[in-house]
Amino acid sequence: MDQQKVKFSIVVSGAPYGSQSASTAYQFCASALLAGHEISGVFFYQEGVLNASQLVSPATDEINLPDFWAALAVQYNFPLEVCVSASLRRGIVDPQEAQQLSLEQFNLKTPFVLSGLGQLAELSAACDRLVQF
Amino acid sequence: MIEKKVGIINRCLPHGSAQGRESLDLTLAMSAFNESLSLFFIGDGVYQLVDGHSPEETLQKHYQPLFKMLEMYDVENIYVCEASLQQRSLNSKMLLIDVTLLNTTALQQQLALQDQLLSF
Numbered sequence: 001m002d003q004q005k006v007k008f009s010i011v012v013s014g015a016p017y018g019s020q021s022a023s024t025a026y027q028f029c030a031s032a033l034l035a036g037h038e039i040s041g042v043f044f045y046q047e048g049v050l051n052a053s054q055l056v057s058p059a060t061d062e063i064n065l066p067d068f069w070a071a072l073a074v075q076y077n078f079p080l081e082v083c084v085s086a087s088l089r090r091g092i093v094d095p096q097e098a099q100q101l102s103l104e105q106f107n108l109k110t111p112f113v114l115s116g117l118g119q120l121a122e123l124s125a126a127c128d129r130l131v132q133f
Numbered sequence: 134m135i136e137k138k139v140g141i142i143n144r145c146l147p148h149g150s151a152q153g154r155e156s157l158d159l160t161l162a163m164s165a166f167n168e169s170l171s172l173f174f175i176g177d178g179v180y181q182l183v184d185g186h187s188p189e190e191t192l193q194k195h196y197q198p199l200f201k202m203l204e205m206y207d208v209e210n211i212y213v214c215e216a217s218l219q220q221r222s223l224n225s226k227m228l229l230i231d232v233t234l235l236n237t238t239a240l241q242q243q244l245a246l247q248d249q250l251l252s253f
Contacts, residue, residue, distance in 0.1 A: 011251065046155050086155065117162030124139060124167070130249040 008032055009040045009127035011120070012048035016065035017058065022051050025133035026068055033076050040127045041079040042069070043120045044112070049087040052080065054109035066109050073111055081123070084114040138169045140247035143178035147197070148188055153181045154196045156253035161199070164206040171210035171247060172203070173240070174232070179217045182228040200229050214240055 010029060014021020029039050044051055056066045073080045088097065094114050098106035108114060124130050141160050145152035164170055174182060188195050203211065215234040218224060225234055235243060244250070
């Protein structure tokens with residue numbers, strides 16, 4: 001079993017709503033983990049950074065993808081890295097950036113973290129397979 | 134550990150979406166960590182390398198000059214689909230930077246050599 005274990009790094013480029021990219025990425029991660037594989041980390045880029053908003057509030061009979069990501073990452077202990085430059089352009093802000101930029105609010109959801117594209121390079125180097133959604 | 138060969142595929146027009154710009158941002162940032170990057174320009178993606186755009190008129194940043202940074206960042210494997218250029222009545226002299234033109238077969242071979250691909 002151990003020999004077949006694959007380490008995946010994931011790139012999410014789509015928003016939590018409006019395209020299927022992020023939902024499919026989530027399902028891929030959940031299935032891979034259930035099958036005994038490992039997720040080294042998920043990197044959110046482009047519209048994907050919107051998955052990290054704590055303000056996403058769909059109707060109660062719909063799924064809240066940011067909640068799903070957060071729960072999966074905590075359960076299996078892998079990082080949710082969010083590209084900082086893509087985030088700031090799209091209004092995803094953590095407390096430090098809010099303070100630095102003199103913004104009144106922040107909205108980055110726990111346990112997502114803002115990080116640089118260097119983190120993607122690290123995830124790319126650390127995995128057996130890099131999968132982009 | 135041998136460095137992974139990462140291919141970055143560009144297939145979108147330079148305008149209408151931020152795909153091209155965010156792909157170039159990613160390339161320049163990753164080049165600091167990985168010296169085995171290759172860029173591919175296929176289909177409408179070839180328009181990204183054509184000079185003479187004025188995106189400020191549509192409130193966008195003019196990111197084309199940043200392509201010249203690739204050389205400084207030692208990103209030298211820049212492959213352009215020759216057929217895509219021909220289909221659009223373009224040629225390599227019209228491009229901002231020096232590139233390697235590949236026919237379809239050579240393009241497939243070069244893509245197959247990559248360990249990882251990111252597509253924009």
